[in-house]
Each structure stands twice: as C-alpha cells, then as structure tokens.
Amino acid sequence: xxxxxxxxxxxxxxxxxxxxxxxxxxxxxxxxNNNVIFDEFTLLQTGDVYYLTTNEAKVSCTFSSQLLDSKPxxxxxxxxxxxxxxxxxxxxxxxxxxxxxxxxxxxxxxxxGTTYYYRAYARIGDLTYMGNIKSFTTVLNSVTxxxxxxxxxxLCITETAMLEVSVHPEDASVKDYTYSNSNPDVATVSKDGKxxxxxxxxxxxxxxxxxxxxxxxxxVTVTPVYVNSLSLDHDTIALVPxxxxxxxxxxxxDNAYNKNVTWTSSNTTVAQVxxxxxxxxxxxxxxxxxxxxxxxxxxxxxxxxxxxxxxxxAVDMGLSVKWANFNIGASSPEEYGGYYAFGETxxxxxYSWDTYLVNHVSAGDYKFDKLxxxxxxxxAKSKYDVAHVLWGGSWYMPEVxxxxxxxxxxxxxxxxxxxxxGCFVLGPNNHMxxxxxxxxxxxxxxxxxxxxxxxxxxxxxxxxxxxxNFNSAVYRTWSTERPNGLLVRPVMDY
Numbered sequence: 212x213x214x215x216x217x218x219x220x221x222x223x224x225x226x227x228x229x230x231x232x233x234x235x236x237x238x239x240x241x242x243x244n245n246n247v248i249f250d251e252f253t254l255l256q257t258g259d260v261y262y263l264t265t266n267e268a269k270v271s272c273t274f275s276s277q278l279l280d281s282k283p284x285x286x287x288x289x290x291x292x293x294x295x296x297x298x299x300x301x302x303x304x305x306x307x308x309x310x311x312x313x314x315x316x317x318x319x320x321x322x323x324g325t326t327y328y329y330r331a332y333a334r335i336g337d338l339t340y341m342g343n344i345k346s347f348t349t350v351l352n353s354v355t356x357x358x359x360x361x362x363x364x365x366l367c368i369t370e371t372a373m374l375e376v377s378v379h380p381e382d383a384s385v386k387d388y389t390y391s392n393s394n395p396d397v398a399t400v401s402k403d404g405k406x407x408x409x410x411x412x413x414x415x416x417x418x419x420x421x422x423x424x425x426x427x428x429x430x431v432t433v434t435p436v437y438v439n440s441l442s443l444d445h446d447t448i449a450l451v452p453x454x455x456x457x458x459x460x461x462x463x464x465d466n467a468y469n470k471n472v473t474w475t476s477s478n479t480t481v482a483q484v485x486x487x488x489x490x491x492x493x494x495x496x497x498x499x500x501x502x503x504x505x506x507x508x509x510x511x512x513x514x515x516x517x518x519x520x521x522x523x524x525a526v527d528m529g530l531s532v533k534w535a536n537f538n539i540g541a542s543s544p545e546e547y548g549g550y551y552a553f554g555e556t557x558x559x560x561x562y563s564w565d566t567y568l569v570n571h572v573s574a575g576d577y578k579f580d581k582l583x584x585x586x587x588x589x590x591a592k593s594k595y596d597v598a599h600v601l602w603g604g605s606w607y608m609p610e611v612x613x614x615x616x617x618x619x620x621x622x623x624x625x626x627x628x629x630x631x632x633g634c635f636v637l638g639p640n641n642h643m644x645x646x647x648x649x650x651x652x653x654x655x656x657x658x659x660x661x662x663x664x665x666x667x668x669x670x671x672x673x674x675x676x677x678x679x680n681f682n683s684a685v686y687r688t689w690s691t692e693r694p695n696g697l698l699v700r701p702v703m704d705y
Contacts, residue, residue: 248299248339254278257331257342258313263385263421265323265350272331272342273313281335285309287316288341289329296328296344303332324351324384351384354420359427366398366408366433369466374404374429376418385422392416398431408433411468435468441509443501444684448624449516449637450482450491456626458487458513460501469505476500482515491517516622520544520635521642525703528638530620532613532702535606536644539598539699545631547649547659550696553666553676554582554595562652562696569595570693591668598701606701608668611677611688613702618679618686625683633663634681648682652696666697 254275262269270287290301306314321327327349331342358377366372378386390400394414399407406416406429416429440463448456462470474484478497483490489499494517502510525533540549540558549558554569564570569582585593592599592607599607609617622637633647650659662682669677671690678697680689691697 248341251340252343255331255333255340255342257329257345259345260347261389261421262424263347263350264423265353266319266321268318268321268327268347268349270316270318270329271313272316274309274331274333276312278333278335278340279312283333283335283340285314285331285333287318287329288332289318289327291322291325291327293328293344293346296330299341301329321349323349325349348384350422352380352382354383354386354422354425355379357388357418357420357425357427359416359418359429362427362429364406364429364431366406366431367436368408368411368433368468369436370408372406374400374406374416374418376404376427378420383422385420387421388418389421390416390418397433406431411435435505436464436466437507438462438467438470438503438505438509439464439507441472441501441503441511443499443511443513445513445624447514447516447622447637448489449518449622449635449643450489450624450626451519451628451635451643452491452493452517454626454628454635455488455490456624458484458489458499458501460487460511462503467505469503471504472501473504474499474501476515481517489513489515491515494518516637516641518637518641518643520628520645526638526642526644527640527705528617528621528636528642528644529640530613530616530638532609532704534609534617534644535598535701535703537700538647538649539601539701544645545629545633545647547647548698549597550649550652551597551666551699552696553693554590556595556597556600558696561655562694563654564692564694567694586670586673589668589670596668597699602701605703607703608666608699609679609702611667611669614665614667614677614679614688618688623681623686625681632661634686646681646700647698649698651691651698653694664691664695664697666699 256273258271260268260270284305286303286305288301288303290296304316306316326346328344328346330344333340356379360375364372376388392400392414397410397412397414400416411433414431416431417426419426442461444459460472476482476484476497476499481493481495482497484499497515499513499515500510524536526536527533537544538548552562552567589610590596591610596608620639624635626635628645631647633645635643635645637643646663648663650662651664665679667677671677674692675690676693678689678691680687
C-alpha cells in the first residue's frame with residue numbers, strides 16, 4: 212500500500228511539474244528540463260558561507276544519509292535574483308565528491324559587493340531535491356590581515372582568559388572570523404574569545420577571517436595548580452621503640468592538582484616512615500621529610516626523638532613540678548587507674564549529680580558548701596585531693612597552671628603504648644611520661660580510648676573543675692562538671 216502511494220505521489224508531482232513549468236527554460240540551468248522538483252529541507256540543508264572575498268565564496272552543506280543509497284549528485288544553485296531562485300532558476304555548481312554527509316562548494320567569478328542567493332540541491336535521476344534559500348554579499352572592501360592578543364598565553368588550570376582580535380582595515384566589509392583549536396582536550400575557546408583550560412598541556416588557537424581566510428594564532432599553555440605551602444602537623448614527635456604515630460602533611464592550596472608527598476627518614480635504623488606513619492625502631496634521633504611530588508620543590512620536616520619512659524615514680528621533666536609515672540589506682544604508665552569525681556577520694560558505680568558526695572542540693576539551686584573554702588585556691592593538698600589522700604607525702608593533684616605548663620612546654624605525641632592509646636609527653640630535659648587515653652565515666656557509662664581527661668585541683672566555676680584534655684589532635688586545658696569520673700595524674704614539688 213505504501214509503495215502504491217509513493218508511486219502515485221511521484222506521478223502527480225511529474226504531472227504538476229509538466230503543467231506548471233513545461234514551457235520554462237534557462238540557458239544556465241537544466242534543473243527544470245525533464246525533472247521532478249521537491250523542496251526538501253529535512254533531507255537537505257543549505258549551509259552557511261565560511262569563506263568570502265570580493266569574487267569568491269565557499270559554502271558547506273549537509274544532507275541526510277538516506278540520500279546516499281541513491282547515489283545522487285550534489286551542488287549549489289545561486290542567483291542574484293531571489294525570486295528566480297525560488298522558481299528554480301540559477302547558476303549551477305556541481306561537486307565531485309562528498310565527505311560523509313556534507314559537501315563543500317566554491318563559487319568563483321562573483322561580482323564585488325553583490326548579494327547572492329543560493330540553495331543546495333541533490334539530483335537523483337529525474338528527481339531533484341532543493342534545500343532552503345540563504346544569501347551572502349561579496350566583499351566590497353577586503354580584509355588585509357588579522358591580529359590576536361595575546362599571541363602567547365600561560366594559564367593555570369583554574370584560570371580563564373579573554374582573547375582580543377583585530378581585523379584590518381577598519382573599513383573592511385566583512386570582519387567576521389571564527390576560532391579553531393588544535394587540542395580541544397587542553398582548552399576550549401568560545402565564540403567571544405574566552406579560553407577555558409581543561410587539562411594540563413598545550414594547544415594552538417587560530418582566528419580565521421571569513422574574508423580571505425587570514426589567520427592569527429595564540430599559543431596556549433595550561434599549567435597545574437602547584438603547591439605553594441607544605442607543613443606537617445608536628446615539628447617534633449617523641450616515641451619509644453616499637454611505637455607508632457601518624458604525621459599529616461598540610462598542603463596549600465587545597466585545589467593543588469597533585470597533593471601527594473614523598474616521605475623519607477634521615478635515619479631508618481631509628482625510625483622509618485610509610486605514607487606518614489612513623490614507626491620508632493631504636494633509641495636515637497631521626498628527621499622525617501615530606502616532599503611535594505608536583506615538582507614545586509616544597510618540603511617539610513619533623514624531628515623524631517626515640518627514647519624510653521622514665522622509671523622513677525616522680526619524673527623530673529624540667530618543669531616546675533615532678534609528674535608521677537602513672538595514675539592514681541594504676542601500677543604502670545599504660546594502666547588507666549581509678550576514676551574519681553572532683554573532690555571525692557573513692558571510686559563508685561555511678562557518676563552523677565545525684566551520687567556526688569561533696570555538694571548539698573536544694574531545689575533548683577546547687578550549693579557546694581563543703582568545697583566553698585577552696586573555690587579560689589583549689590583543693591590541692593586538702594582532704595578532697597584524692598592524690599594527697601591516697602598517696603600521701605608530697606603528692607597532690609596538679610593545679611591548672613601546672614597542666615598548662617605541661618602542654619605548652621612539652622612535646623606531645625599521640626600513639627599507643629602496650630596496645631593502649633594515649634600520649635607520650637616529652638619534657639624540655641628529654642625525660643618522658645605516658646598518659647593513657649582512659650576517657651571518663653558519666654552516670655553508668657564508660658567512654659575510653661578516644662581521649663584523655665584528667666582532673667586538676669582547680670575550679671572552673673561552681674559547677675565545674677578544670678581538666679587536662681587531649682586526643683589525637685588536641686592538647687589543652689578544659690572544664691567539665693564535677694561529678695564526672697576522671698583520671699588523676701599526681702604531681703610533686705621539688
């Protein structure tokens with residue numbers, strides 16, 4: 212049925228063509244002679260002029276691949292009279308070959324400063340398909356040259372730039388130009404000349420005039436975002452043999468294209484490093500270096516001191532007081548020991564305001580009558596000082612100033628000792644203690660191995676006491692409510 216309809220359509224078209232155009236002829240055109248003509252803008256598209264001079268024009272047209280099966284001939288009809296071209300009269304230029312589904316046509320011998328109308332055609336036997344009509348005007352005043360600024364461009368991959376093009380002479384009739392790009396994977400260029408980098412490399416951007424095909428080029432180099440600062444989160448770390456810690460390389464800027472670093476040790480018999488993880492092997496000193504891999508030349512170093520823990524019960528660290536080698540209730544540096552509420556001297560099963568023994572509670576108003584005399588001086592060396600009560604002698608709970616001295620004057624290194632997380636603390640005289648991260652207790656819950664919380668003997672406010680607080684990233688004095696169960700590391704005067 213479909214085939215019958217198609218034949219009927221062709222027959223009617225032939226008949227209509229004979230009636231309408233049978234008496235017409237053109238010395239320059241044979242499209243009407245013995246041909247059936249269709250305006251077919253879907254299968255055949257007339258393209259734009261991409262090259263133009265005073266007497267020459269180049270046009271690119273496209274067509275549907277459906278036409279290829281019939282092996283048509285392609286070309287252009289053109290005329291200075293649009294109405295005549297609409298009636299299928301005009302000069303004809305036929306092309307010898309096509310490129311895929313496009314073909315280019317060059318029109319020669321044109322008149323200067325003249326408007327021409329043109330349309331694509333495809334001929335298959337006695338059938339001729341006609342494309343849509345377009346126009347161009349040949350050049351009256353020719354382009355002599357084109358300039359592009361800048362002619363070389365170096366861009367960081369995060370930057371953009373604008374190209375400026377000048378077409379000469381100033382009174383040139385057609386000053387249109389187009390951009391082309393030798394390596395669009397490296398950078399793109401928009402119609403208005405904006406260059407957008409995509410990847411590291413080189414490309415050549417060319418501006419070409421429509422009139423005469425004059426060219427100017429800009430050589431573009433796209434460079435990476437280099438590292439402009441590299442530091443480590445520690446300048447010095449202290450470990451014991453067979454312990455480890457992790458150094459972090461801090462890269463600036465954050466969008467550096469290559470943030471990888473190479474890790475090296477100056478003394479691999481003392482300490483080795485693998486992807487920032489430092490492992491102590493033997494007593495001694497080493498220097499760990501992180502070097503940026505992007506070729507920027509930046510590097511950072513960290514001094515490693517490998518030593519042993521002091522065995523004295525009271526450790527002289529070169530500070531204002533001696534620090535105990537282990538916690539209240541422990542017998543070795545890695546043991547947590549006992550958990551105590553502020554001002555209490557014994558452990559218990561629940562830590563809360565309801566079980567807190569050294570306050571008096573009235574409705575909505577907490578009164579710490581038993582500790583009121585100590586609010587400004589702290590509880591050190593009093594009957595509420597668990598270190599002084601349980602260990603006796605010269606031992607007492609450290610004051611907050613002594614905790615701050617331990618933080619600011621010592622080297623702190625988060626690590627583990629005998630499979631217990633905590634911090635090695637190296638004094639100015641290179642004597643070292645270990646503080647286990649025993650966490651804290653509240654109510655009947657137990658939070659451990661993530662941070663260390665140690666009581667000082669100082670008040671923060673009527674509700675809270677000052678504490679020594681640390682984890683893998685922070686070493687500080689802080690405060691917490693007094694009923695919390697925390698660890699205690701005693702101190703002793705010289």
